[in-house]
Amino acid sequence: MKVANGVLLRAATGEDLQGVVEVGRRTWPATYAPIAGKDYVAMGLAKWWTADATVPAIRAGRVTVAEFDDEIIGMTSVGPLDGHLALWKLYVLPEYQGGGVGGMLLRAAIAKAKADGYDELRLSYLDGNDSARGFYEHYGFVETGRESSGSGVPDSVWLKLTLEDGTHG
Numbered sequence: 001m002k003v004a005n006g007v008l009l010r011a012a013t014g015e016d017l018q019g020v021v022e023v024g025r026r027t028w029p030a031t032y033a034p035i036a037g038k039d040y041v042a043m044g045l046a047k048w049w050t051a052d053a054t055v056p057a058i059r060a061g062r063v064t065v066a067e068f069d070d071e072i073i074g075m076t077s078v079g080p081l082d083g084h085l086a087l088w089k090l091y092v093l094p095e096y097q098g099g100g101v102g103g104m105l106l107r108a109a110i111a112k113a114k115a116d117g118y119d120e121l122r123l124s125y126l127d128g129n130d131s132a133r134g135f136y137e138h139y140g141f142v143e144t145g146r147e148s149s150g151s152g153v154p155d156s157v158w159l160k161l162t163l164e165d166g167t168h169g
């Protein structure tokens with residue numbers, strides 16, 4: 001759905017907790033069940049899409065939401081990693097994918113990382129998530145390595161984007 005004109009990006013607040021968690025609950029099964037299985041989806045939702053896992057990131061100002069028509073339709077979550085910035089989460093509700101919202105969220109994360117002085121933005125996607133890889137390559141990300149997750153789960157593929165003018169060490 002093309003909605004980019006009416007989409008507001010803003011830092012998440014405590015009141016967005018339910019909406020943020022809902023993005024995970026509605027996006028993960030469609031994204032990961034086909035490539036990693038239902039158990040992986042259940043594990044990820046229980047580990048990374050709970051209040052306990054989300055509230056600290058919101059409080060730290062690391063979660064950005066995309067709001068449309070009073071609904072949270074996408075989100076990002078970032079955090080420091082080895083002196084660089086990691087994009088830990090970038091998800092858009094299935095019915096809004098392909099409408100420009102993910103690009104808005106990624107461009108905003110890149111701009112904020114640059115403004116904060118980071119030299120690299122890093123992220124990983126699950127091997128087999130080819131649409132995510134294509135999306136990130138579209139923005140210039142390149143592969144830096146792979147990490148086995150064990151027990152039949154596809155590898156995590158790490159990508160990075162070098163940010164110009166970064167001074168963070």
Ligand SMILES: CC(C)(COP(=O)(O)OP(=O)(O)OC[C@H]1O[C@@H](n2cnc3c(N)ncnc32)[C@H](O)[C@@H]1OP(=O)(O)O)[C@@H](O)C(=O)NCCC(=O)NCCS
Nearest residue numbers: 090091092097098099100101102103125131132134135138
């Ligand atoms: C991946 C995801 C965040 C992308 O967001 P989106 O809203 O669907 O993407 P957009 O419509 O904003 O696309 C932005 C740009 O990327 C391009 N793009 C998107 N997917 C692409 C692909 N697979 N290959 C090449 N280019 C792609 C679009 O053509 C668009 O280009 P333009 O701005 O020059 O027109 C979203 O589809 C999603 O949430 N997917 C499921 C969850 C997921 O895989 N998240 C990433 C986890 S690592």
